[in-house]
Amino acid sequence: MIKNQHAYNLTKAQRDRLGARQIPVSEDDDEIEKLTYASVQSELDHLDALLREYEANAAAKSVLESTPENLGFALIKARIARNLTHEELAKRLGLKAQQLQRYEDKAYGQASLERIIKVIKALDVGMTLEMRIPKEMDAGVPLKVVPGPIASSRKTGSGQKETIPLNTLRFSGIAAAADSNEEDNDILSSSGLLGDPVSKKKWVLHGHLGHPKAPGHARDLTIVTNHPGLGGKTYSIKLISACGEETLERTWISESRSSFLDTIEVRPEQLSRDWELTFTLK
Amino acid sequence: MPVYPHNHSLPGRGIHKVDMLFVSETLLFTPQRDALFIKATTAFDALAKAGVPRIWIAGSFLNLSVVNPSDIDGAWECSRQVNLKELPAALRDFSDHRNAMRSRFGVDLLLYNPARGDGHDNPVLSYYGVTKNGDLSGILEISL
Numbered sequence: 001m002i003k004n005q006h007a008y009n010l011t012k013a014q015r016d017r018l019g020a021r022q023i024p025v026s027e028d029d030d031e032i033e034k035l036t037y038a039s040v041q042s043e044l045d046h047l048d049a050l051l052r053e054y055e056a057n058a059a060a061k062s063v064l065e066s067t068p069e070n071l072g073f074a075l076i077k078a079r080i081a082r083n084l085t086h087e088e089l090a091k092r093l094g095l096k097a098q099q100l101q102r103y104e105d106k107a108y109g110q111a112s113l114e115r116i117i118k119v120i121k122a123l124d125v126g127m128t129l130e131m132r133i134p135k136e137m138d139a140g141v142p143l144k145v146v147p148g149p150i151a152s153s154r155k156t157g158s159g160q161k162e163t164i165p166l167n168t169l170r171f172s173g174i175a176a177a178a179d180s181n182e183e184d185n186d187i188l189s190s191s192g193l194l195g196d197p198v199s200k201k202k203w204v205l206h207g208h209l210g211h212p213k214a215p216g217h218a219r220d221l222t223i224v225t226n227h228p229g230l231g232g233k234t235y236s237i238k239l240i241s242a243c244g245e246e247t248l249e250r251t252w253i254s255e256s257r258s259s260f261l262d263t264i265e266v267r268p269e270q271l272s273r274d275w276e277l278t279f280t281l282k
Numbered sequence: 283m284p285v286y287p288h289n290h291s292l293p294g295r296g297i298h299k300v301d302m303l304f305v306s307e308t309l310l311f312t313p314q315r316d317a318l319f320i321k322a323t324t325a326f327d328a329l330a331k332a333g334v335p336r337i338w339i340a341g342s343f344l345n346l347s348v349v350n351p352s353d354i355d356g357a358w359e360c361s362r363q364v365n366l367k368e369l370p371a372a373l374r375d376f377s378d379h380r381n382a383m384r385s386r387f388g389v390d391l392l393l394y395n396p397a398r399g400d401g402h403d404n405p406v407l408s409y410y411g412v413t414k415n416g417d418l419s420g421i422l423e424i425s426l
Binding site (some may be wrong): 006007010011014018019020021024031032033034036037039040041043045046061249 | 360364365369374376377379380392393395398399405406408409412414415416
């Protein structure tokens with residue numbers, strides 16, 4: 001994805017350079033000529049698609065729709081549509097341009113919810129989150145409709161209020177960097193899940209636990225839910241990493257009236273490794 | 283003149299003739315890079331078997347500051363001596379942004395046709411001589 005005008009100009013120059021000698025082939029040409037043409041044309045088509053996408057993003061003036069998985073890309077598109085450079089948006093956020101570029105390089109995949117909300121506000125765009133609850137889920141298992149608020153909130157370590165959607169299990173690795181003055185050190189590097197944990201009972205997650213800048217300082221895997229049916233329930237966690245397999249029997253504890261959390265200590269040697277986590281409700 | 287100037291993460295400008303040993307010793311500095319190159323070697327072996335005399339490696343795999351490149355960009359020389367029928371289909375499939383060769387071999391290879399120019403005068407090698415950020419970068423040439 002092209003993220004700024006400079007990159008757009010470079011890509012356009014690259015496209016012109018590569019396409020300078022692209023000559024259409026005919027049926028009479030030999031296989032080598034046809035393959036050469038197809039090879040270069042495939043890259044030209046790719047570059048054209050990137051250029052068109054940027055032009056469309058820059059011209060977008062109204063609504064950008066996005067799935068949750070593509071929210072990060074939507075934020076990048078919104079910055080382009082707002083005609084903001086990395087430097088300009090970073091200044092509004094109190095960040096360095098390079099930090100913002102790092103977020104965008106990973107499509108905000110490692111940004112906290114708090115950071116994402118700040119970006120949306122700094123972009124000065126209106127945003128509506130629409131959640132459609134299916135009548136059935138998981139191959140016919142009825143969704144248990146739990147009365148209560150749409151979402152609950154809790155205070156994060158930094159004192160910020162954070163909203164947790166209902167029926168959500170959220171897994172996150174929390175890093176405590178030695179020089180934790182920079183806000184982007186409190187990372188989320190693992191997956192989030194939506195669904196009804198009571199009806200599904202078993203989840204398998206894959207992820208990468210650790211912090212790219214301070215891998216030796218990540219320490220906890222935190223699991224948060226606000227599902228009222230999980231209070232006091234026991235469950236097992238199987239953590240498989242490069243260091244082996246470990247199964248733990250756990251019990252949800254109530255952090256507040258509406259959310260439950262558990263924190264599992266992760267040993268330093270398990271950090272920055274690919275892991276698989278199986279969560280089974282008893 | 284060294285391929286990588288002192289304190290530079292990209293090769294110096296130009297085409298550097300190296301061998302596989304250089305690649306192993308210089309570029310396989312993480313397990314991910316190691317695994318990617320092992321996968322790509324299958325493609326390089328198939329190219330050699332089909333009579334491809336040279337390949338070029340470019341892109342993020344050459345960038346020493348990239349820990350985990352997603353693929354190995356480059357090109358292979360499609361001269362008259364190459365038996366195209368000997369090539370795995372994935373290396374001749376340029377549809378879908380060359381997804382087939384990337385997923386099977388971890389490579390993203392264009393064709394270098396000597397008839398279209400020699401060295402950096404060839405549009406493919408000229409294309410690889412500039413990174414996406416606009417930096418000038420050398421590329422590696424390996425005889426198979």
